[in-house]
Amino acid sequence: MVNFLINKLKRCRVCGSTAVVFIPYANAAFCKSHFIAFYERKIKKTLDDYGFKGGKVLVGVSGGKDSMALIYALKRLQNDLNIDLYAVHIDLGIHEYSEKSKKIVSSFLSDLGIEFEIVNVRRFINASIPKVVQTSRRPACAICGLIKRYILNSIAYENDYDYIATGHNLDDVSTYLLKAFLTHRSEDILRAPTPVSPPKKEYKLVGRLRPQLFLSERDNQLYCELNHIPYIDDPCPLSSGASLFKYKLLWTKILETNPVSQINFVKTVFETREKIDESVQKLDFCKYCGYPTTSDDKICAVCRIKLRVNKLKIKTDNRKH
Amino acid sequence: MVNFLINKLKRCRVCGSTAVVFIPYANAAFCKSHFIAFYERKIKKTLDDYGFKGGKVLVGVSGGKDSMALIYALKRLQNDLNIDLYAVHIDLGIHEYSEKSKKIVSSFLSDLGIEFEIVNVRRFINASIPKVVQTSRRPACAICGLIKRYILNSIAYENDYDYIATGHNLDDVSTYLLKAFLTHRSEDILRAPTPVSPPKKEYKLVGRLRPQLFLSERDNQLYCELNHIPYIDDPCPLSSGASLFKYKLLWTKILETNPVSQINFVKTVFETREKIDESVQKLDFCKYCGYPTTSDDKICAVCRIKLRVNKLKIKTDNRKH
Numbered sequence: 001m002v003n004f005l006i007n008k009l010k011r012c013r014v015c016g017s018t019a020v021v022f023i024p025y026a027n028a029a030f031c032k033s034h035f036i037a038f039y040e041r042k043i044k045k046t047l048d049d050y051g052f053k054g055g056k057v058l059v060g061v062s063g064g065k066d067s068m069a070l071i072y073a074l075k076r077l078q079n080d081l082n083i084d085l086y087a088v089h090i091d092l093g094i095h096e097y098s099e100k101s102k103k104i105v106s107s108f109l110s111d112l113g114i115e116f117e118i119v120n121v122r123r124f125i126n127a128s129i130p131k132v133v134q135t136s137r138r139p140a141c142a143i144c145g146l147i148k149r150y151i152l153n154s155i156a157y158e159n160d161y162d163y164i165a166t167g168h169n170l171d172d173v174s175t176y177l178l179k180a181f182l183t184h185r186s187e188d189i190l191r192a193p194t195p196v197s198p199p200k201k202e203y204k205l206v207g208r209l210r211p212q213l214f215l216s217e218r219d220n221q222l223y224c225e226l227n228h229i230p231y232i233d234d235p236c237p238l239s240s241g242a243s244l245f246k247y248k249l250l251w252t253k254i255l256e257t258n259p260v261s262q263i264n265f266v267k268t269v270f271e272t273r274e275k276i277d278e279s280v281q282k283l284d285f286c287k288y289c290g291y292p293t294t295s296d297d298k299i300c301a302v303c304r305i306k307l308r309v310n311k312l313k314i315k316t317d318n319r320k321h
Numbered sequence: 322m323v324n325f326l327i328n329k330l331k332r333c334r335v336c337g338s339t340a341v342v343f344i345p346y347a348n349a350a351f352c353k354s355h356f357i358a359f360y361e362r363k364i365k366k367t368l369d370d371y372g373f374k375g376g377k378v379l380v381g382v383s384g385g386k387d388s389m390a391l392i393y394a395l396k397r398l399q400n401d402l403n404i405d406l407y408a409v410h411i412d413l414g415i416h417e418y419s420e421k422s423k424k425i426v427s428s429f430l431s432d433l434g435i436e437f438e439i440v441n442v443r444r445f446i447n448a449s450i451p452k453v454v455q456t457s458r459r460p461a462c463a464i465c466g467l468i469k470r471y472i473l474n475s476i477a478y479e480n481d482y483d484y485i486a487t488g489h490n491l492d493d494v495s496t497y498l499l500k501a502f503l504t505h506r507s508e509d510i511l512r513a514p515t516p517v518s519p520p521k522k523e524y525k526l527v528g529r530l531r532p533q534l535f536l537s538e539r540d541n542q543l544y545c546e547l548n549h550i551p552y553i554d555d556p557c558p559l560s561s562g563a564s565l566f567k568y569k570l571l572w573t574k575i576l577e578t579n580p581v582s583q584i585n586f587v588k589t590v591f592e593t594r595e596k597i598d599e600s601v602q603k604l605d606f607c608k609y610c611g612y613p614t615t616s617d618d619k620i621c622a623v624c625r626i627k628l629r630v631n632k633l634k635i636k637t638d639n640r641k642h
Contacts (some may be wrong), residue, residue, distance in 0.1 A: 033555070061556045068330075081351040099445035139358070180589065181585065181586045181589045181590070182519050182575065182578075182579055182582035183579070183582070183585055184584075184588055184589050185589070186592040186593055189589070189593055230364050246578050246579075247577075247578070250574070250575060250578055253571070253574045253575075254503065254571060254574075257567050257568070257570075257571055258503055258567075260505075261503035261504075263505075264502065264503050264504055265502045265503055267505055267635035268501065268505050268506070268507050268510070270361075271599070272507055272510055272593060272594075273593075275597045276593070276596045276597055281503055
């Protein structure tokens with residue numbers, strides 16, 4: 001369990017009882033129940049502020065603290081948010097790590113009484129994530145993210161969900177954006193996730209919800225601990241040396257100067273970006289799977305991976321004979 | 322003199338002779354003459370990249386390292402840049418500080434053979450900068466900057482210059498922008514200076530050049546030292562406690578992670594901003610001085626200061642009688 005207790009005796013901002021957590025960006029201490037209320041209010045407000053009106057929502061639950069906190073909070077907020085809630089876990093085939101994740105997610109979702117499905121990544125790309133990563137020079141997290149987005153969208157689209165919800169947090173998006181600015185990748189600024197993207201069913205794209213985009217990783221962890229929500233705390237064994245790490249560390253230094261800076265940064269980027277009249281990107285449909293792609297040869301990134309994996313399989317099989 | 326010599330023996334990237342400076346963002350060491358060439362090439366490239374084609378240029382020279390390096394470099398580049406070069410120094414009336422600045426600037430510009438004028442801030446606002454600062458709650462640097470911009474523009478406009486050039490450096494603009502992002506001031510992102518703004522003579526606005534916008538304060542200092550250019554090194558006595566300081570310090574930490582990050586950051590912001598279709602701001606002309614203003618009551622910010630100063634003067638004079 002993290003040490004989230006505060007050193008000096010502080011009083012809850014709301015009720016004045018002994019506080020158990022201190023939230024630097026809010027400059028506020030809270031008791032257990034008022035921290036939970038603060039956390040859930042932020043989720044509701046984020047979705048409201050970005051125009052979400054409800055619908056049929058499929059939550060991607062990996063078993064990490066972000067998505068476990070998300071599904072729990074959305075379950076509690078489902079009436080307020082006017083949502084029908086379902087969950088899906090993708091078995092990535094990352095050996096013991098995936099086995100452990102699958103187990104913890106299934107048992108938690110059953111206890112919560114949420115309807116869920118577990119899908120195997122092999123059904124979509126004919127190989128496990130470690131196998132796919134071996135066939136590419138791109139970072140593991142980039143490939144895995146791409147595949148997970150594709151799978152979530154196609155399951156949601158085929159089953160008539162309006163939105164997918166995922167556990168992206170403030171540290172994720174602020175680090176992604178900071179890296180984009182400090183490495184001169186202007187195109188990534190337009191690509192960074194927003195709290196709500198509406199569905200574009202004509203392009204076979206369901207909407208996206210990232211309700212925790214203004215909540216930090218630490219907030220999610222505290223919410224899990226205080227609600228006794230189980231989660232996988234080990235980092236993914238494939239993620240070591242992710243290049244975002246040094247930019248994540250920078251935030252620690254920046255937050256020492258100004259504890260609200262991380263939220264300010266993300267909101268300012270969003271506001272600036274909203275002023276940009278994004279000309280509609282040319283979207284075609286992939287000639288193999290029928291889902292949208294921007295690629296000129298009409299093969300989407302996931303089908304390209306699948307083709308490469310299959311080709312390598314045939315080669316290996318031939319060698320065996 | 323700053324310690325800009327490098328500790329370990331390095332070779333000039335261009336000629337292989339013993340280097341005297343190391344430039345982290347370029348990951349390159351240079352001998353004296355090749356650093357000077359590197360510096361001047363950057364000035365030329367910045368102006369070219371942002372579409373500057375030449376004209377009649379008035380340089381504001383305060384006596385600090387940035388503007389002293391600027392006038393010297395522009396003098397050397399005047400044929401390449403296709404410019405007619407003139408200078409102006411504004412005597413701000415900040416006691417010994419202004420006296421010292423005026424002396425160093427006059428003697429340097431005379432030696433360089435540049436035609437120049439020295440104008441007194443009192444001619445425009447009927448008081449010295451320290452007096453004006455006393456009448457306002459705004460930070461000294463904000464008021465002084467506003468007044469200097471106004472004076473430079475009106476002198477340049479009335480004397481048919483095409484552009485004003487000023488010594489804004491990379492540390493200035495990157496700190497201004499970082500603060501804007503980290504304090505959630507989206508409006509400041511659109512307001513931040515660019516290397517070249519074309520003239521809008523119909524609004525009585527001459528163009529603006531900031532040729533050192535991708536050169537650091539340290540680059541300017543090195544250029545001064547290596548060319549034996551004199552400059553005032555003392556900070557302005559009114560600038561103490563400027564709120565930008567903590568964001569300037571943050572850059573030191575960020576640059577340890579990635580030495581190119583400061584230039585990347587500014588270029589990425591500029592590129593993002595270029596995509597924004599800035600709707601033309603409503604501009605009126607001030608009913609007192611005739612220069613442009615966005616204010617609803619048609620009184621520009623400088624005339625407003627002048628009115629306040631005059632009112633206080635009348636009060637004080639009345640008390641004396």
